[in-house]
Amino acid sequence: MSQPLLQLHGLSASQRDGRKLGRPVLKDVSLHLDKGETLCVVGRSGAGKSLTALAVMGLMPPRDMAITGGAIRLQGEDLLNANPKRLRQLRGPRMAMVFQEPMTALNPLMTIGRQIEETLAGHGVTARRERAIEMLKRVGLSGAARFHAAFPHELSGGQRQRAMIAMALILKPLLLIADEPTTALDVLTQKQILGLLRELTAEAGTAIVYITHDMGVVADIADRVAVMHHGRILETGAAADVLAHPQCAVTRALIAAGTDISVKPQNKNLSGEPVLTVEGLVKTYEAGKSLRRNGETIGAVRGISLSLRSGRTLGIIGETGSGKTTIARSIMRLTDPDSGTIHVGGTELTALSGLRLKPYRKKVQIVFQDPYRSLNPRRTIGQSISEGPCNYGLCRKTARERAQRLLTLVGLTEDVIDLYPHQFSGGERQRIALARALALEPLALIADEPVSALDMATQATVLQLLRDIQEKTGVAIMLITHDLRVAAQMCDDIALLRAGRIVESGSAAQLFSAPQTAYARALLNALPGRPAKHDNKRRASG
Amino acid sequence: MTGFVMRRIMMVFPVMGFVALFVFLLLHLGPGDPAAIIAGDHATPEKLAEIRAAHNLDQPIPWQFMTWIAHVLHGDLGTSLLSGLPVTTLIASRLEPTLVLAFLTLAFSTAVALPLGALAACKRDGIIDKLATGYCVLGTSVPFFVVAYFLVLVFAIELRLLPVQGYPDAADGFGNLLLHLVLPVATLSVPVIxxxxxxxxxxLLDVLSEDHVRTARAKGISEASVIVFHGLRNAALPIVTVLGNIFALLIGGVVVTESIFNLPGIGRLTVDAVLARDYPIVQGIILLAGAAHVLLNLAVDLLYLKFDPRVRYQ
Structure with a gap:
């Protein structure tokens, strides 16, 4: 029997605090990977997937984590006992890694070209510029010379991830570890990136450890799967077997969350009056010398009309840069549209400003994407929630009582009111942000990617909460998302956005069952795991 | 990018305007007659009238300000009450020791602090880090005069290695001048370092905890490259900002150190002027310190352009 490329044997690790060992984070993890094979490691956030990857690379944060037992062998070589110099020699030519968030994973102050060439320089390769440009071409960044000189912030998310892949694969490593490389991207870009990874690794015979929480992706790319939960491997096997006959509840839940599009049942509240109407909204930005889209400005809106009815949820779906957030910002009057009208409860807003706008500001409230940054860290959540009502003349005591009531409404308890944001988890913070938005008793709530910063399990609970609140208060919700599954679960109506225009709109049920436009069909087809899901069903029923 | 540079440069004018207004009002905000303040305790009525006429003090205040600003813009900060010499001449003659001292202090401190801080960050909680942390607390809390006299006692009086004080002319030997500057520079460097x-x-710790540093390590480049090109380079902005502020402070005059080592710089001029109530000189020095702060902050902001491409983009 030939020896596997990578072998983890009984790997265990714990958190550490100085010399003291804390909670175990990896428990007896054993895995193996053959040459050219693709292994998907799946699990919820906190399952230990990324830690396992970092342990292989020798990049576990040494101050916070300690490996307590087991072995990692790459081509038989013991990695845990290799000295730092040897590990450096291995990183790059033998093993490489692609990280989740391509914005923060690239050095913002260094050109893409230099960051790629650095890998080559670190391993004594010459003719670096030529090779870097060649590699940029191969990852599909046409006009490679321009990208070579570009800084990360000048690139879109997908382009950054391509650059990242170029960096990781330039020395043709035997092993590539990809840690949720497409989680931050929209489905079409995700599909392209997955295709690119497959193509480039197949050429060089590179084996992949692909970390994801998305069973749809597993169905698309995996040879074998390992399911992790709480630092342990629950089950492992050939991808088709695990997807068809999951052995444990965690796997079944992951499969259900990843591959099913469950459309929300018909909302009976059809007669809801329009609380927010947008007509002919245009907002363009000055075209810079951006590399992202040729000739098009990012996030521009070119003539959008839509209406939001009370008690209903309107989904605004589109890729990054399609103008979703610009619509939200225009409605909130955080930015001034070039033309078009915005009516809230019958009043035209674009002509108003300053104090005359103030009575209408509270009628539309927003929940932002990132719950870690949208709450003021130096204020208690009680202060944050009651600030709005206080600004509109409510006395402090009443506002505080309202804040307490709202905290209960969003599923927290009254007694947390004097805590600070950092004392809460991401999901709890998004609940707090929701309470803050509801404190002004708005007619309409704009939720801008409210769950995309949260893991799957938390996503589900926050979405459920949004539905409950709509049922109780009748608030109209405009849900901005790039995630079709979220849109399907949540929306009654949908407006599909592309490059600042609505390409398709109508009821959610119709869009998901019988999309009218080619773009809508392409989006639905790009959802990972679609064919596998049908296979799965067929097998299950047959 | 040119837009950014232009906007940033234009901001200098209103800020300097406020500094000038403050300096001007210094005389008028205090209680009593500015003429009496200028004239001192033993002024005769004739003397007061003379001063009022000479300084336009009988005119309305806005008009006084306009004339004063016009003079300042022509490089005329008035004349010293004590010596009768132009304030600009007096300040200019004291600028050299202060600038030399500030520059040497900054250069020496940076040369020591940059590697020391980097080592402390890389080997966190190691012996160097602990020593450096201890030193940081000590260095910022011991007053200048204690450090200065301690250094004088040890190196000048006991060991007789260095001169006690003074600022000889550079023409009489550059080496001799440098010898005289060792102790003052060391004194100032203690807290600056x-x-x-x-x-x-x-x-550096902030930057090293960022994701892109992990990416750099995953590339298999040497740890030194990671620290220098991904760590220190990205940490440059806060460091440059602090260095700029320190430089401005040092130019504003380091009163105690210059007094102890008998250096004829801005700091000594300040002390003398304040003790003698020589208001035009005090005004001139404040204006100079204000300008140093504003211009060095401008320089730091323009350096941001060099260090951070994202600033250029906006």
């Missing part, structure tokens, strides 16, 4: 070391350490 502490401050810069701490800034370097925290800034």
């Amino acid at each position: 502490a401050l810069v070391t701490r800034t370097v350490k925290t800034a």
